Amino acid sequence: MEKNKAVVVFSGGQDSTTCLFWALEHYDEVEAVTFDYNQRHNQEIQVAKEIADELKVKHHVLDMSLLSQLAPNALTRDEIEVKDGEDGGLPSTFVPGRNLLFLSFATILAKQVGAKHVITGVCETDFSGYPDCRDIFIKSMNVTLNLSMDDQFVVHTPLMWLDKAQTWELADQLNAFEYVREKTLTCYNGVRGDGCGECPACTLRRNGLEAYIGQKAGVNS
Numbered sequence: 001m002e003k004n005k006a007v008v009v010f011s012g013g014q015d016s017t018t019c020l021f022w023a024l025e026h027y028d029e030v031e032a033v034t035f036d037y038n039q040r041h042n043q044e045i046q047v048a049k050e051i052a053d054e055l056k057v058k059h060h061v062l063d064m065s066l067l068s069q070l071a072p073n074a075l076t077r078d079e080i081e082v083k084d085g086e087d088g089g090l091p092s093t094f095v096p097g098r099n100l101l102f103l104s105f106a107t108i109l110a111k112q113v114g115a116k117h118v119i120t121g122v123c124e125t126d127f128s129g130y131p132d133c134r135d136i137f138i139k140s141m142n143v144t145l146n147l148s149m150d151d152q153f154v155v156h157t158p159l160m161w162l163d164k165a166q167t168w169e170l171a172d173q174l175n176a177f178e179y180v181r182e183k184t185l186t187c188y189n190g191v192r193g194d195g196c197g198e199c200p201a202c203t204l205r206r207n208g209l210e211a212y213i214g215q216k217a218g219v220n221s
């Protein structure tokens with residue numbers, strides 16, 4: 001197993017693209033894996049392909065269409081509206097167990113391509129409340145993955161304790177601020193870059209971006 005080879009769970013969004021740049025900084029060889037689960041916007045897969053091509057990263061697209069069979073939700077079914085959780089509930093974009101499955105498949109792929117490191121952009125601080133984005137889940141999963149394949153994978157979560165402004169800061173430190181801002185797709189309505197400006201994903205992204213730009217201006221003045 002190659003110590004300096006990594007597989008990045010990659011959706012073409014802000015977070016996972018920042019993770020891809022992080023991986024390119026830290027490892028000699030990087031491959032990316034995107035899961036196709038009939039996302040509301042198949043454009044997500046296209047964007048991921050384009051970014052991987054541009055960054056000269058080998059890109060795998062795995063068919064996970066079974067996920068929409070198991071968990072019909074706003075990301076996979078057009079008739080379900082994208083909205084934030086009400087009364088502290090989970091947002092309608094929640095797919096139960098998604099990261100459990102993604103990490104399992106990404107690590108099986110890592111085994112096949114001889115990579116020791118698996119990188120995912122999950123984050124406990126983004127208030128979404130997804131249980132399988134928590135640090136404790138990732139640590140538990142890492143142990144389980146190693147036991148299941150009798151191997152020594154290391155799952156990395158560079159964004160785990162960052163807020164959205166700090167994620168922009170990390171992209172900036174990796175000299176990828178403009179790239180991430182212009183090329184990635186976070187918007188639920190499928191608009192690249194700064195997005196539609198209306199959906200919950202755009203609001204979250206814009207708030208972080210404005211906070212980071214504000215902090216940077218404060219530091220420089």
Ligand SMILES: [Zn+2]
Pocket residue numbers: 186187188189190191195196197198199200201202
């Ligand atoms: Zn949007």
